[in-house]
Amino acid sequence: MFNNPLNSFHDTVAEAKEEREQLDRLLTISTPRERLLVAIAALLLVVLAAWLFFGNVARSLAVDGVLVEAGEALPGGQPSVQALVWVGRDAAAHVKAGMPVAVELALADEDLVAIGGEIAEFSALPSSGGPAALEAAAPMSVFRMDVTLDESFDRESLASGRCRIVIELGRQSLVSFLRIGQS
Numbered sequence: 001m002f003n004n005p006l007n008s009f010h011d012t013v014a015e016a017k018e019e020r021e022q023l024d025r026l027l028t029i030s031t032p033r034e035r036l037l038v039a040i041a042a043l044l045l046v047v048l049a050a051w052l053f054f055g056n057v058a059r060s061l062a063v064d065g066v067l068v069e070a071g072e073a074l075p076g077g078q079p080s081v082q083a084l085v086w087v088g089r090d091a092a093a094h095v096k097a098g099m100p101v102a103v104e105l106a107l108a109d110e111d112l113v114a115i116g117g118e119i120a121e122f123s124a125l126p127s128s129g130g131p132a133a134l135e136a137a138a139p140m141s142v143f144r145m146d147v148t149l150d151e152s153f154d155r156e157s158l159a160s161g162r163c164r165i166v167i168e169l170g171r172q173s174l175v176s177f178l179r180i181g182q183s
Contacts, residue, residue, distance in 0.1 A: 052173075054173070058170075059172065060167060060169055061091055063085045063086060063165050064163075065163050068082045068083060078148045079148075080120060080147060082147075084125070084144060085145050092124070095122050097122055099167055101117050101168070102116055102117075103149065103163055103165050104163060104166065105163050115150065117148055117149040119147055121146040122145050122146075124142075124143050
């Protein structure tokens with residue numbers, strides 16, 4: 001554009017103007033199809049940004065456990081179970097009494113049944129000896145969890161005492177969820 005020193009200034013400016021006009025013609029959105037495409041892209045960006053700030057995601061923690069005993073029915077008639085669960089030390093800090101849970105049980109005929117409930121009590125089991133340094137370095141710990149169930153189940157129909165407990169930790173916005181992942 002400005003490389004030829006023999007061209008007059010006016011010729012150079014005229015060339016630059018022609019190039020800008022060509023670029024303007026290339027960048028102009030002229031057909032209805034192109035306008036629709038730009039509108040859809042803008043709408044998707046607005047919806048994504050709104051969901052990022054105003055939407056929320058559910059956080060849950062799934063732990064494996066063993067049913068120790070079926071507890072007595074509570075005064076309200078709700079059955080309860082006691083389970084030993086293996087939970088990572090960092091995740092255990094988020095688990096509290098009153099959180100909703102789903103207890104997934106394997107029945108004798110190999111069917112899975114999920115029963116809703118709520119954590120009544122959550123406590124760490126004391127270690128049965130061993131060096132304290134090994135206990136502190138272990139990534140998983142055993143906790144005792146008492147769960148009040150929404151409905152009763154037949155304890156005799158269980159093939160084994162194994163269960164899987166899904167704990168709902170809560171809901172939070174996606175922005176705050178992504179901030180947690182960064183720290």
